[in-house]
Amino acid sequence: MLPKADSYEAVRDQFVWRVPERYNIGVNVCDKWAESDPERLALIHKRRDGGVEEYRFADIRTLSNRFANVLAAHGVARGDRVGILLPQAPETAVSHVAVYKMGGIAVPLFSLFGVEALEYRLANCGARAVVTDAVGAAKLAQIRDRLPELRAVFRIDGIGGAEGGACLDWHALTDAASDAFTPVDTAADDPAVIIYTSGTTGQPKGALHAHRVLLGHLPGVEISHDLFPQPGDRIWTPADWAWIGGLLDVLLPAWHHGVTVVSHRFEKFDPEQAFRLLADFQVRNAFLPPTALKMMRAVADPRARHAYAMRSVASGGETLGTELLDWGRQTFGVTINEFYGQTECNMIVSSAATLMPPKPGIMGRPAPGHDVAVIDGAGNRLPPGELGLIAVRRPDPVMFLGYWNNPAATAGKFIGEWLVTGDQGELDADGYIRFVGRDDDVITSAGYRIGPGEIEDCLIGHPAVRMAAVVGVPDPLRTEIVKAFVVLQDGVTADDALVAAIQEHVKTRLAAHEYPRAIEFLDQLPMTTTGKIIRRELRDRSPS
Numbered sequence: 001m002l003p004k005a006d007s008y009e010a011v012r013d014q015f016v017w018r019v020p021e022r023y024n025i026g027v028n029v030c031d032k033w034a035e036s037d038p039e040r041l042a043l044i045h046k047r048r049d050g051g052v053e054e055y056r057f058a059d060i061r062t063l064s065n066r067f068a069n070v071l072a073a074h075g076v077a078r079g080d081r082v083g084i085l086l087p088q089a090p091e092t093a094v095s096h097v098a099v100y101k102m103g104g105i106a107v108p109l110f111s112l113f114g115v116e117a118l119e120y121r122l123a124n125c126g127a128r129a130v131v132t133d134a135v136g137a138a139k140l141a142q143i144r145d146r147l148p149e150l151r152a153v154f155r156i157d158g159i160g161g162a163e164g165g166a167c168l169d170w171h172a173l174t175d176a177a178s179d180a181f182t183p184v185d186t187a188a189d190d191p192a193v194i195i196y197t198s199g200t201t202g203q204p205k206g207a208l209h210a211h212r213v214l215l216g217h218l219p220g221v222e223i224s225h226d227l228f229p230q231p232g233d234r235i236w237t238p239a240d241w242a243w244i245g246g247l248l249d250v251l252l253p254a255w256h257h258g259v260t261v262v263s264h265r266f267e268k269f270d271p272e273q274a275f276r277l278l279a280d281f282q283v284r285n286a287f288l289p290p291t292a293l294k295m296m297r298a299v300a301d302p303r304a305r306h307a308y309a310m311r312s313v314a315s316g317g318e319t320l321g322t323e324l325l326d327w328g329r330q331t332f333g334v335t336i337n338e339f340y341g342q343t344e345c346n347m348i349v350s351s352a353a354t355l356m357p358p359k360p361g362i363m364g365r366p367a368p369g370h371d372v373a374v375i376d377g378a379g380n381r382l383p384p385g386e387l388g389l390i391a392v393r394r395p396d397p398v399m400f401l402g403y404w405n406n407p408a409a410t411a412g413k414f415i416g417e418w419l420v421t422g423d424q425g426e427l428d429a430d431g432y433i434r435f436v437g438r439d440d441d442v443i444t445s446a447g448y449r450i451g452p453g454e455i456e457d458c459l460i461g462h463p464a465v466r467m468a469a470v471v472g473v474p475d476p477l478r479t480e481i482v483k484a485f486v487v488l489q490d491g492v493t494a495d496d497a498l499v500a501a502i503q504e505h506v507k508t509r510l511a512a513h514e515y516p517r518a519i520e521f522l523d524q525l526p527m528t529t530t531g532k533i534i535r536r537e538l539r540d541r542s543p544s
Helices: 008-014 025-036 057-073 090-101 115-125 134-146 170-176 213-224 244-256 271-280 290-296 322-332 407-412 452-460 496-509 535-541
Strands: 041-046 052-056 081-085 105-109 129-132 152-155 191-196 206-210 234-236 260-264 285-287 312-316 337-342 345-350 372-375 388-393 418-427 433-438 443-445 448-450 465-475 479-488 518-521
Touching: 025 057, 025 090, 025 213, 025 244, 041 057, 041 090, 052 057, 057 090, 057 170, 081 090, 081 115, 090 105, 090 129, 090 244, 090 260, 105 115, 115 134, 115 206, 129 134, 134 152, 152 170, 191 244, 213 244, 213 312, 213 337, 213 345, 234 244, 244 260, 244 285, 244 312, 244 345, 271 290, 290 312, 290 322, 322 452, 337 418, 372 418, 433 452, 443 465, 443 479, 452 465, 452 479, 452 496, 465 535, 479 535, 496 518
Parallel strands: 041 260, 081 105, 081 129, 105 191, 129 152, 234 260, 234 285, 285 312, 312 337, 479 518
Antiparallel strands: 041 052, 191 206, 337 345, 372 388, 388 418, 418 433, 443 448, 465 479
16 A cells, blocks of 8 residues: 655655545455465464464455355344454454455454453443354353343354353354355445453443454554565564454454465463564564563573564554664564554554664654644644644544444544544654653653653663563652552562662663652563553552
8 A cells, every 4th residue: 555665755745545435354355365366375373282274365265255154144244243252363364354244343352351351342332143262152151141132152163061052163154154155345434343442441442443444554554564565574463363453453454465474372472482483484574562572572592593584573552662672673683663553543653664764762653644643632733842642633544433332432532633542742853753651641740741661661671670660659749759660580589779779770871850769569560451551550559
């Protein structure tokens, strides 16, 4: 979608949206390639037992057609919601394509959700069917009687076990179904997917997206991977496809371009094995969330053991900072490109080392096609250097249709023509946007406005620190003080001397008003399932 050029300005100025009136994600990412290049490799899946499966686009079309027929035979119709409660797996991708092609609405669900989280989401969206495995089926069995709209549960791993009688066998039914299916003719603005927000504040909300959301993602995906795709590209992410980052930043954009996706579900993310996977499957492009990067950073000299060769690495969700960017260049041989967005309006800002000079601690410039600005509370654009609200002007192809069954929350997301992200930032003279923090993350101390990202980056530069999070806690003199929550490297003992050393490390590298006046050591940081630090929980730990 992006024009080929040698500068950000040239790419931005030449870019034009091309969103057709009639458009279907499933046809675009699957049938298009199955017809033009059926033997093109779509997916390489490494199973948990180490075995490897490969799927061509022709295979994906056949399987998705069959499962679309299965869904229709079990009463799922156009507009019905279908939950997909699975980790990265071939059946996950096939189920998504099938739902899109039949005009349904996919509802990706994280496989580690507990029963309460599942009950809320499935009841909220009124899911008619769910695709899952034995683990998910056991959870659904506990709540199914409270989900009257749920008619069918399909298991991808057979129907054994106590809950098996209430489930349908995904593979048996799909194998027996016809592979002839005519995709529904959908408009680009027809609903396609509901992705629930992380729920860091209040109950999660279902962000309803149209089929055009995939096209809206392409400029941000392409620029964050230095003009993706290039010949030989092959992409992987540890991010679950249940989240917008795994599904719409990797799987579906890659298949739009006919690029092979590598999939694997780690039982628990293993940084050493992540490097091995990059090498074993000749991955050239990766989306690695900041948490994964921080864990991989603890692996000593991975290049000595793993022959990987990266062309691009992108990251988003938390600001990286100088320490991680420097480590990334040494480890991957490329500059990690940061991108920014949220469930409601994703991939709207990005850096791209081949097109613009990287600025550590600054996430990048608006991705081509998106009008992103820093505004005040009245919706006025602010000049460079002034702190305000990061916002995106509508209409925009990547922007959500609204929150499912929640018009009040949808209206509250906008100031006039601007969708407000809920994040604070500032524009610099070159058009880069610096992320300062969530509205409630910015720390006010002795008249200074302090964002947590730069301090956290500085903290992990200390050799004793593995991970760190920073919040503001009430203080009668300064309004707030900076408090750091620190996870130490293995074998390091916490004591007063270490506290003083960490404080001095920050004070001498940043500023006296930014050093953490309080430090608490934790075994692990509270995080959302997408790997974002839940600072609200950290603030709640601190007495007011």
